[in-house]
Amino acid sequence: MDQVNDSMITEFVLLGLAQSLEMQFFLFLFFFFFYVGIILGNIFIVFTVITDSHLHSPLYVLLANLSLIDLGLSSSTVPRIIFDLFTEYKVISFHNCMIQMFFIHVMGGVEMVLLIAMAYDRYTAICKPLHYLTIMNYKTCIILVISAWVIGVIHAVSQFVFVIKLPFCGPNNVESFYCDFPRVIKLACMNTYRLEFVVTANSGFISMGTFFFLIVSYIFILATVRQHSSKDLSKAFFTLSAHITVVVLFFAPCMFLYVWPFPTKSLDKFFAIVDFVVTPVLNPVIYTLRNKDMKLAMRRLSLWVINSREVS
Numbered sequence: 001m002d003q004v005n006d007s008m009i010t011e012f013v014l015l016g017l018a019q020s021l022e023m024q025f026f027l028f029l030f031f032f033f034f035y036v037g038i039i040l041g042n043i044f045i046v047f048t049v050i051t052d053s054h055l056h057s058p059l060y061v062l063l064a065n066l067s068l069i070d071l072g073l074s075s076s077t078v079p080r081i082i083f084d085l086f087t088e089y090k091v092i093s094f095h096n097c098m099i100q101m102f103f104i105h106v107m108g109g110v111e112m113v114l115l116i117a118m119a120y121d122r123y124t125a126i127c128k129p130l131h132y133l134t135i136m137n138y139k140t141c142i143i144l145v146i147s148a149w150v151i152g153v154i155h156a157v158s159q160f161v162f163v164i165k166l167p168f169c170g171p172n173n174v175e176s177f178y179c180d181f182p183r184v185i186k187l188a189c190m191n192t193y194r195l196e197f198v199v200t201a202n203s204g205f206i207s208m209g210t211f212f213f214l215i216v217s218y219i220f221i222l223a224t225v226r227q228h229s230s231k232d233l234s235k236a237f238f239t240l241s242a243h244i245t246v247v248v249l250f251f252a253p254c255m256f257l258y259v260w261p262f263p264t265k266s267l268d269k270f271f272a273i274v275d276f277v278v279t280p281v282l283n284p285v286i287y288t289l290r291n292k293d294m295k296l297a298m299r300r301l302s303l304w305v306i307n308s309r310e311v312s
């Protein structure tokens with residue numbers, strides 16, 4: 001037993017994102033500004049929704065929860081990526097690698113369920129407007145958010161329990177710039193064929209199924225709006241297109257990273273960056289710049305800031 005433990009690896013080596021100094025510098029600026037944008041934008045949404053009573057509707061409460069998850073999702077990878085850009089040997093301890101995988105999947109799972117909840121909210125508002133207030137009450141919101149967390153944790157744990165028990169005895173080069181199940185499993189010194197299937201099914205097929213379900217739902221909602229009037233259609237299309245954009249940008253990378261059987265390093269990088277950096281910054285952009293309620297809330301907030309300055 002001791003012999004086995006001696007050869008167990010205690011750290012992994014991650015892949016670098018860029019070789020040349022110019023590219024490192026460019027990526028540093030890119031990640032840095034996006035991450036600052038993610039933090040400020042999402043905290044702004046959470047803060048406005050909590051403080052502004054005009055925004056205490058299910059859609060915005062769910063949106064604020066989504067912002068919180070986006071913050072968590074990018075915080076589980078981006079700071080580490082920025083730090084790693086300028087270190088030569090990108091070493092991550094076994095524990096941190098496991099923690100990173102676990103967090104990514106908890107957050108990813110919660111985000112998936114929240115996107116379904118937001119679609120359900122729009123479905124009720126547009127297809128069952130008379131029952132909207134009774135269906136989407138505060139209790140429903142709480143239930144949706146709690147189930148999102150429960151499902152997210154189950155989703156992560158159900159893969160984690162297998163991976164944590166795998167024997168790793170080297171080599172320890174992860175074929176990626178962050179730790180995630182598919183690439184780490186490959187390093188185990190045993191046959192992981194069945195486990196790889198568990199991960200593909202649990203992360204890949206579920207995101208694929210959810211993606212098609214959501215797209216069909218949104219098409220159905222749009223078709224319903226169309227039966228009513230053309231004025232409603234353009235307004236609803238505006239809101240719904242924002243949701244659809246987020247859904248596509250979140251799920252396309254998931255499907256690629258977990259289902260696509262021929263991993264390509266450059267595409268891997270691209271899609272992971274979309275999920276950790278682009279999607280999280282997109283919510284604040286879409287919802288604050290294109291949304292009337294949020295713009296009004298921003299105006300109220302700035303008036304409040306100006307007034308309180310004049311008073312003091």
Ligand SMILES: *[C@@H]1O[C@H](CO)[C@@H](O)[C@H](O)[C@H]1NC(C)=O
Nearest residue numbers: 046061064065068141142145
């Ligand atoms: C998340 O949703 C819950 C339940 O509806 C709500 O009470 C909470 O305020 C939301 N979180 C944020 C940050 O808005």
